[in-house]
Amino acid sequence: MRKKIVAGNWKMNNDLAQTETFLVDFKKQVFPEDVVVMIAPPFTNLSHAFTSMREHPVSIAAQNMHQNDEGAFTGEVSAKMLKSVGVNTVILGHSERRAYFNEDSQLLAEKVNTALKNELTIIFCIGEELEDRKSENHFNLIKTQLTEGLFHVSSEAWEHIIIAYEPVWAIGTGETASPEQAQEMHLFIRKTIEEKYSKAIADKVSILYGGSVKPNNAVEIFSQTDVDGGLIGGAALKVDSFMDIVNAFEG
C-alpha cells in the first residue's frame, strides 16, 4: 500500500504569532490514521512547530536546504541544522526555487544527495510551464527533471523519496490540472520510475499533486488511481481548509 500524504507548503507566509494561532487550532484536530500529514513552515518557525506538534501525528518539513554540510554560506541552512530542530522531511526542487533562485537539476541532484546522507525524506517537486504543455513537451520535460535531478539515487533511497507533481501553470492561479490530466501525468511518472528502477519501486512511491488544490476539488483529484495525496499551498494556511483536504480521501 502506498502512503497517502497531505503536506502543507506555507511558502513565505505566517510569522511566529500567526504560526502559533494556526498550531493552537491544529493541535485540536483529529488526524486520520491512514494519512501522513506534514506542514512546512518557514525556517524561523520550524523549531516552534516541531515542539508544539510533538505529541501529534504531524511531521515538520522544511521548504529548502543548502547542499553543503556547513561553512561560509551566508543566509543558508544545512540539513544537519534542520534535523537538530526535529525536521524529518525537506521539499526540494519547488518551481519557485527553480524559477526565482536559479536552482537547476545539477544543484538539485547535490541537494538530494545531502538530504539522503542526512536521513531526511525528500519531497522532490517537478512540473511543467504552460508553454511546455502547449507545445506538448510536458512529458519530455518531466522525464528530464526526474532523470537529471533524481535518477542518480540508489534503489534503496526510494524509501525516502516522495514525488510532487506541480504544474507551474496551476500554482497559485486557481486553475488546477483536471483530475484526468493529473492522473495521466502521475501514471507517466510512475512508468518512468518503473523503466529506470523497477515496478516494485514505482508501485511504492507516493506521488502527490500540487497546484490550486482546495477543499472543493481535493476529493476528485485524490480519487485518481495514481494520485497519492497533495502538496498544498494557499489552502494549507488555514486549519479548516487544510483539514478538509487532509480528510478528502475516499473510503
Ligand SMILES: O=C(CO)COP(=O)(O)O
Ligand atoms: O506550490 C504549491 C505547493 O507547493 C501549490 O500552491 P497553491 O496550492 O497555492 O496553488
